[in-house]
Amino acid sequence: MRSYTNADVKRLDIEHFIHPYTDFATFRQEGSQITASASGVHIFDEEGRKYLDGIAGLWCVNLGHGRRELVDAIAHQAATMQYYNPFGHSTNVPAALLAAELAELLPGSLNHVFYTTGGSTANDLAIRMVHHYFNRLGKPNKKKIIARVDAYHGSTYVTAQLTGIHATKYGFDSVGQDFIHHISAANSYRRPAGMSEAAYCDHLVQEFEDRILQLGPDNVAAFIAEPIMGAGGVLVAPDGYHRRMHAICRKYGLLYIADEVVTAFGRLGEWSASEALYGYVPDIMILAKGLTSGYIPLGAAVFSSEFYDVIASPQCEGGQLTLGFTYSGHAVACAAGLATIETMKRDGLNEHVRVVGPAFLKALEALNAFEIVGDVRGSHLMCGIELVKDKVAKRSFAPTVGSAHQVFLACRERGLIVRPIGDKIVLSPPLIFTEEHCQETVRILSEAISAVS
Numbered sequence: 151m152r153s154y155t156n157a158d159v160k161r162l163d164i165e166h167f168i169h170p171y172t173d174f175a176t177f178r179q180e181g182s183q184i185t186a187s188a189s190g191v192h193i194f195d196e197e198g199r200k201y202l203d204g205i206a207g208l209w210c211v212n213l214g215h216g217r218r219e220l221v222d223a224i225a226h227q228a229a230t231m232q233y234y235n236p237f238g239h240s241t242n243v244p245a246a247l248l249a250a251e252l253a254e255l256l257p258g259s260l261n262h263v264f265y266t267t268g269g270s271t272a273n274d275l276a277i278r279m280v281h282h283y284f285n286r287l288g289k290p291n292k293k294k295i296i297a298r299v300d301a302y303h304g305s306t307y308v309t310a311q312l313t314g315i316h317a318t319k320y321g322f323d324s325v326g327q328d329f330i331h332h333i334s335a336a337n338s339y340r341r342p343a344g345m346s347e348a349a350y351c352d353h354l355v356q357e358f359e360d361r362i363l364q365l366g367p368d369n370v371a372a373f374i375a376e377p378i379m380g381a382g383g384v385l386v387a388p389d390g391y392h393r394r395m396h397a398i399c400r401k402y403g404l405l406y407i408a409d410e411v412v413t414a415f416g417r418l419g420e421w422s423a424s425e426a427l428y429g430y431v432p433d434i435m436i437l438a439k440g441l442t443s444g445y446i447p448l449g450a451a452v453f454s455s456e457f458y459d460v461i462a463s464p465q466c467e468g469g470q471l472t473l474g475f476t477y478s479g480h481a482v483a484c485a486a487g488l489a490t491i492e493t494m495k496r497d498g499l500n501e502h503v504r505v506v507g508p509a510f511l512k513a514l515e516a517l518n519a520f521e522i523v524g525d526v527r528g529s530h531l532m533c534g535i536e537l538v539k540d541k542v543a544k545r546s547f548a549p550t551v552g553s554a555h556q557v558f559l560a561c562r563e564r565g566l567i568v569r570p571i572g573d574k575i576v577l578s579p580p581l582i583f584t585e586e587h588c589q590e591t592v593r594i595l596s597e598a599i600s601a602v603s
């Protein structure tokens with residue numbers, strides 16, 4: 151690498167690096183902060199300033215930064231056999247072993263793993279597979295997909311359309327994506343005034359059934375949902391919601407795709423949340439992020455045996471299963487996945503999260519005392535704070551920009567990274583957070599909210 155100063159990096163960054171999800175109104179003036187190094191639950195900027203990482207990079211560095219186990223596993227595999235193509239009858243040791251580990255850790259008959267390069271590509275691939283599955287079953291009209299408003303499923307052409315967050319759509323097209331439909335998010339905080347949570351759940355399930363009937367059950371292939379909506383603002387569904395939505399899927403022959411990109415791998419104190427916390431087994435589960443603890447890109451769509459039996463039966467026409475990525479089952483990424491699982495098991499991280507997670511949420515609830523805090527919610531180490539202009543009327547700050555962004559800046563000044571999304575602040579720290587880290591997070595958040603209130 152050529153020699154550089156931090157000023158060079160910032161200039162080259164502005165000139166050449168198109169950052170994801172970036173506000174170009176301010177990017178060229180403000181530039182970026184360089185994350186220069188990271189260790190444990192902390193990151194360090196180019197001036198050596200230290201920050202508590204309240205978001206685990208981006209919901210992903212679950213084991214914390216700079217873990218020797220991960221670095222060694224990656225280095226060892228890179229030195230042994232870094233890559234060979236996975237097409238047809240060619241495989242590698244980590245890819246086969248990780249698939250078998252996942253089959254063991256995931257519920258029901260989720261036994262068949264298709265590797266991708268991240269969450270978007272896994273969701274995208276799952277939709278192509280679902281369409282292929284119904285073609286193979288002789289049901290070529292069963293193609294519509296029902297997703298939810300406020301869901302986040304990715305940034306490829308199809309997954310951007312599955313995504314239901316309005317603000318991600320400005321200026322982009324959805325040509326040919328009219329097979330994707332949206333129903334309401336399960337947003338208990340913003341449910342109709344006076345409606346109980348149980349009645350709200352009935353209402354959401356009814357809306358789903360009505361939509362299937364309106365579209366025609368023979369035309370609807372699948373429902374896709376995150377167990378807890380992440381980027382939508384950490385929305386926890388009412389009790390029984392997912393189980394009942396799953397039962398509706400069964401009633402009308404829809405497949406249930408659980409997008410567990412954020413919720414799996416310990417964030418909720420379980421290997422995956424669908425069955426362990428919500429009592430249903432999806433037909434397809436989507437994994438990424440925590441799968442390698444964010445050390446290297448990897449995603450996976452995991453299919454049930456029932457699904458696999460259909461797509462893996464010999465075809466009379468068309469020959470092979472003709473889809474796949476150069477990096478499906480990349481040996482180095484799969485080695486990182488195996489090391490992640492081994493480290494999580496050895497350190498009892500799921501058990502740790504089951505203790506520290508509820509304590510974190512309880513401590514965060516103190517923030518409800520602020521006039522601009524409308525709601526504090528979440529589960530385990532996946533938490534959200536919704537800011538409001540009027541607490542009683544639950545009136546949001548939008549379209550005025552900035553309350554959450556100001557809190558983000560005030561937290562950063564005080565040495566904590568949180569994530570602002572619209573009027574919401576999201577927290578998803580590394581799973582190695584201790585109760586002391588939780589207390590420190592709440593203390594800094596309190597000061598920051600106080601400063602901007």
Ligand code: PLP
Nearest residue numbers: 268269270302303304380411438
């Ligand atoms: N699904 C969910 C629930 C996500 O939160 C994300 C990313 O945040 C994705 C899918 C997309 O994953 P990726 O950014 O790895 O493509």
